[in-house]
Amino acid sequence: MLRPNAFICSLSLTFAALKKTAQYKGTTLKFYVGEQDTTIFAGAILNCYYKGGWLVLPKYSNLNQAVANVANGYKAWIGGSDIYGEGAYRWNDGEYVEWASWHPNEPTNNEYQDCITTNHRGSGKWDDDMCEKLHGYVRQIPNNKASPQERSKFRAFTGQNATSYFQAKSVCQNRRSRLALIEDLYTFEHRVPEIDGSSFAEYWVSHQQDVDSCGTISHDGISNAHCLQALPFICEQVAPYGLSVSDEEATLEIGSNFNVECSASDFPTPDVKWYRHNVYVAHQKRGVAKSTLVLDNVNSENDGMYVCKATNEVDGERSITEGYFWLGITTILG
Incomplete structure (x- = not known):
């Protein structure tokens, strides 16, 4: 049986690299894995919590198959364990695991193998593993809470590129981009590589207020300016989102x-x-x-x-x- 506090004290959260995304039944599934981005079971839970959503709960066959597919063959954490009762597997929301997709001869219920992974020796097959092992994980989040910008790439146009709001939109479109939809300072200050931290210049972003007033962002926050004013601007390329079946x-x-x-x-x-x-x-x-x-x-x-x-x-x-x-x-x- 897992000692619950045995790994919490050594837990360190890392910024996870999103590798694949899927949408199913009103939720978005996001798979994270990589040399610097695998984590222990508790780390997967906390990463999902702090990024919004939860460690996926594949409680029925079709969702389990979707999770296996988005995990792309990698062994990955899902949100179930028998931490609080050997052999009595529960989902992280407290419900007992009723439908299951265990690999043949699993779970072994060996000492300290308490947490569930998917894609064990086969697509969608589960294994009980040591919770201190490092694996990728699948995060689940309601579609209306999922930001497409986790996989966005931004480019700032400054100096002689300064132009009106509407011309900035046209330039971005011609570069197979859009005028960036940036709604928080963290994204602006940490994910736009050309931004000068010492500059308080305003940049056009995609927040038009009315006919004459258009959205801007700077280190001072989100604001607006006259749409015909010449300002630098930020373009954004976005991975597929808003997928609908x-x-x-x-x-x-x-x-x-x-x-x-x-x-x-x-x-x-x-x-x-x-x-x-x-x-x-x-x-x-x-x-x-x-x-x-x-x-x-x-x-x-x-x-x-x-x-x-x-x-x-x-x-x-x-x-x-x-x-x-x-x-x-x-x-x-x-």
Whole structure:
């Protein structure tokens, strides 16, 4: 049995590197891992808390499969343990674990192996592991609380680039960006690399107040200025966000027809495609920042999980956000 205080005293929180994002059932799933970004079980809980949300609770099969997919094959912490009673596994919200996806011969319930990981020797399979081990983790957060800016890249245009608010928006758009939507000083002061800490210059950001008054930010805070004033400005590239799947689960009769639309927002505009078993689905109708999965005359071979991937490049790096659709097939018994 875990000694609860054995690892808390040595806990140190690190800024986690977000590796992959998915959206499912009104929540966003974010996977963090890396040489400097793995953590112990308690660290995963606290990182999720301080960044908003919680360590994911995959209480049913489809969510568990989504978590396994966003963790991309890595072994990762999920929010369950038997810390307070050997073999009596509970989720971090206090509920007992009823549905489970243990790997064969797991959990072993060896001494001090009290915390649950996913992707143990197989996609979505769980293992009980020592809570002091270092793993990545999956954070879950309501969509309306999830900021797309965790994967944003900012660029400041200063000096002779100073211009009006509306021209600044046009310059950003021509660079496959948007005028930055910055709502807090921490992002401005710590994530915009060209910002001079000793300067109190105002920068245009995307907060227009009215026809004549437009949003600015400086080390003094968020404010506004006359929109035609010449100011430096900040552009922003954003990884795919606002991903929407028209239906996330459906059970169809053999021979039925069904369409599922997936769309996403970001800057630059995303490439949206449907996949199944990591293979591009031929039967889809693609448009700008969207794609419709076309399922005609379905049969038993069409059931299972479909993945919508919205992809773009942010500062030269490929960024992906996923959405999911599960299809079940039934027959009419006559």
